Amino acid sequence: PRVGVIVVAAGSGTRLGAGAPKAFVGLAGRTILSHALERVFSTTEPTQVIVVAPAGLEGEAEADIMQVAGDRRDLARVVTGGATRQESVANGLSALWGDVETVLVHDAARALVPAAMIDRVIDAVRETGHAIIPVMPVVDTIKRVDGSVITAAVDRSELAAAQTPQGFRRDVLLTAYQAVGGDFTDDAALMQAAGHTVLTVEGDAMGFKITTPADLQRAESLLAPSPR
Ligand code: CTP
Numbered sequence: 001p002r003v004g005v006i007v008v009a010a011g012s013g014t015r016l017g018a019g020a021p022k023a024f025v026g027l028a029g030r031t032i033l034s035h036a037l038e039r040v041f042s043t044t045e046p047t048q049v050i051v052v053a054p055a056g057l058e059g060e061a062e063a064d065i066m067q068v069a070g071d072r073r074d075l076a077r078v079v080t081g082g083a084t085r086q087e088s089v090a091n092g093l094s095a096l097w098g099d100v101e102t103v104l105v106h107d108a109a110r111a112l113v114p115a116a117m118i119d120r121v122i123d124a125v126r127e128t129g130h131a132i133i134p135v136m137p138v139v140d141t142i143k144r145v146d147g148s149v150i151t152a153a154v155d156r157s158e159l160a161a162a163q164t165p166q167g168f169r170r171d172v173l174l175t176a177y178q179a180v181g182g183d184f185t186d187d188a189a190l191m192q193a194a195g196h197t198v199l200t201v202e203g204d205a206m207g208f209k210i211t212t213p214a215d216l217q218r219a220e221s222l223l224a225p226s227p228r
């Protein structure tokens with residue numbers, strides 16, 4: 001495949017507090033990771049998939065791949081993650097093989113991201129050659145604060161909420177990872193720090209990240225059969 005998707009699933013899930021690394025917490029009878037992977041394996045074009053798992057849970061990640069990859073299972077590999085998201089992405093990048101030209105980095109915690117959104121990011125990277133991130137408009141009124149004092153209103157038309165998958169040219173992302181240190185919360189921030197233009201495509205309401213117990217509950221209800 002010409003496209004590789006790195007699914008980072010090596011975080012501990014401290015804020016979820018479910019007693020297991022977040023990607024392996026149950027959601028509608030399966031793991032959070034298996035929901036994310038089901039959608040990653042449903043893109044229009046088959047992609048290479050690198051799952052970055054916590055140390056000791058590589059076998060569980062393999063089992064999730066077997067459960068949902070269908071005839072794409074030979075396109076997937078599992079590697080061990082690092083102490084930070086950035087280290088986990090770097091490990092995923094080193095595991096890509098073959099002639100992959102476009103790389104997407106995706107949070108396993110965004111379990112409900114539709115395959116169409118993944119397709120949209122792939123297409124935009126190919127069309128523009130630039131880094132691409134899906135975004136959602138900010139709906140809340142946002143304030144700048146200093147302790148408990150409001151110091152400014154922030155014009156929300158200037159803001160956007162970033163989602164994943166974020167897409168890049170493989171060579172450009174690799175070079176940026178080698179050049180830039182620090183700890184960034186997403187790959188777009190690292191690319192910007194390396195001086196690259198980052199463009200947006202439309203995100204999706206289903207692209208929210210499962211971070212807290214309330215997020216997990218929301219994902220459960222979105223997956224529940226609708227009562228009628
Ligand atoms: N991630 C990773 N390796 C790390 C840290 C995070 O692969 N060392 C992944 C997570 O598995 C997740 C994504 O990066 O899919 C986004 O991170 P986040 O939502 O912060 O997940 P956690 O770090 O697991 O959660 P928390 O910060 O609450 O501990």
Ligand code: MG
Pocket residue numbers: 011
């Ligand atoms: Mg984290």
